[in-house]
Amino acid sequence: MSRATGDDLSYRRPVPLWWWLHKRTYFVFVMRELSSIFIAWLVLYLLLFVRAVGRGEAAYQDFLDDAASPWLVTLNVIAFAFIVLHTITWFSLTPQAMVVRVRGHRVPGIAIIAGQYAALAAVTAFVAWLVLS
Amino acid sequence: MKFRIEPFVWLAFSGGGVLAALFMPVLAFLFALAFPLGWIDPPSHDHLDAIVSNPLTFLVLFGLFVVMLVHAAHRFRYTLYDGLQIKHRVLVGTLCYGAVLVGAFACLQFLGGATQ
Structure with a gap:
């Protein structure tokens, strides 16, 4: 009909840039999403670590010394905190994203979460054993 | 039926999320904090070299x-x-996905270089 009606239908209320600072749950949501940057950073860091190991003993020692510099430690402490946030939130959300059935019965969410923590413990123990033994 | 890449990206997203949640805490703790800061004695170069040079x-x-x-x-x-x-x-x-391609190439180069 009129042009104004068409405009009204296509109107979208603009969302303010800092909408996620208004509520704690929104803030945690955005922090959880930002964990992606730190996962990418740690992949890059681990790649550089492997490269240093491949380049020989001196390069490995140099890398460890560089990694102990205050700015890199600060970055890695922040990255580790985001990884912990990712792990906790990912495990908590899994039962909502996935329905597991055993013999026709739905596995309760708490069992799925506990299973993931058991897997985390197993992976952690295996990697620690492989690297430290 | 039209082929769509989107479901496969979501699948990789979920898989990557699970693997990051399981593997990253221990890898980040050991290699980014505990070894550089001396909380745990870093493994010898020979030991790590033997691990990273394994094709597996x-x-x-x-x-x-x-x-x-x-x-x-x-x-x-x-x-x-x-x-x-x-x-x-x-x-x-x-x-975003271009960065993944660059990253995958870097993985091939750096991990491959350490394997030889």
Whole structure:
């Protein structure tokens, strides 16, 4: 009909840039999403670590010394905190994203979460054993 | 039926999320904090070299890292859309998934270099 009606239908209320600072749950949501940057950073860091190991003993020692510099430690402490946030939130959300059935019965969410923590413990123990033994 | 890439990206996103949640805490703690800061004595170079030069380690790390990068890129893409309200969908998608391709190439180079 009129042009104004068409405009009204296509109107979208603009969302303010800092909408996620208004509520704690929104803030945690955005922090959880930002964990992606730190996962990418740690992949890059681990790649550089492997490269240093491949380049020989001196390069490995140099890398460890560089990694102990205050700015890199600060970055890695922040990255580790985001990884912990990712792990906790990912495990908590899994039962909502996935329905597991055993013999026709739905596995309760708490069992799925506990299973993931058991897997985390197993992976952690295996990697620690492989690297430290 | 029209082929769509989107479901496969979501699959890689989920897989990468699970693997990052399981593997990253111990890898980040040991290699980014405990060894550089001397909380735990770093392993000898020979021991780590023996691990990273094993072809199986190459395969496992390559798979882990690439899937984690897809996860990170896919999530960051939506952070830009929803969090920062950046609506240039094609540009954001190209940059995010382009970064994954560069990252996968870096994985091939760096992990492959250590395997030889």
